[in-house]
Amino acid sequence: MDAPSQPTPALTGTPRQLLPLTVWMCPDPDDEQPTASSRFDPCVRHRPNAGRELARHLIATCTHDGDLVAETHPTNDSVLAAAAELGRRAVACAPHFALAQYVASTLRSRSLGGAARGVALRPCRPDQMTRALADHLGTTALVITAPPPDDGDTALRPSRQGRAACPGCSASVTAVRQPPLGEVLLASWRMLRPGGHLAVVTTARHEGGRFIDPAPQIIRQARALGFRYSQHVIAVRVPSSEDGVLVQSSPGDLAQIRDQRATALPPAARVHADVCLFTKPHPTPNDDGRNDREPKGKV
Known part of the structure; x- marks a missing residue:
């Protein structure tokens, strides 16, 4: 005789929501790697996350030809150059003159031709x-933000090693304070058009x-502002092969290597960035006629 069938256990509690996850291979080009001859020395905190x-990858996935891309925390010309190469318009917010000068000079050194006229x-x-981009309120297709860490005075200390200060640190010092994350997210909401995307790059x-x-x-x-969490992206930032990934250290990283007997944690290599993609x-x-430029909540 067949054994009596066992009852199926009932699910209790709130069902789990599985996060859509993807991995992008995004090795940094050689001209974005820190070198001993760099005019500026980006510190560990401000090496370009984007x-x-x-x-x-972000621009090709989230925008179409002619769309506008905004960047909130530039450390170099990466986003502006990528947008120009893909036929998009782009604008970056640079609160510090030396940083703007650095980004503009590296952008001019690229062979972008007439496409460079679409970036600013x-x-x-x-x-x-x-306020600075009031002419683009509610029309931006993609905002890319890579906020630097904000954990006290050490986050604002320039890195010098015989060269010019890190442009990201210089911008932080000149701007007096890092704006709270909530204020940046709120500004991004107001810039974006309905259906537009916010990419927050961190690690x-x-x-x-x-x-x-x-x-x-x-x-x-x-x-809390009303964004929909669309996807989490793991962006691998180093070259890969069948055998694994290649991690290259800068002179500053090598100087931090500790004795194997030391009890402190070893220096961490930045192999990937995390991208939280919102819509x-x-x-x-x-919505009861609510202005679509205003979020449903405050942070």
């Missing part, structure tokens, strides 16, 4: 872009003996 290959720099902080790190992952806070604050939803009939 390198040119990652920018190309605006002298403003990320949270002020709604987890060890600092002061702690593991710091900013992604949960970013997701929580973006959702500004289209207004619905339930």
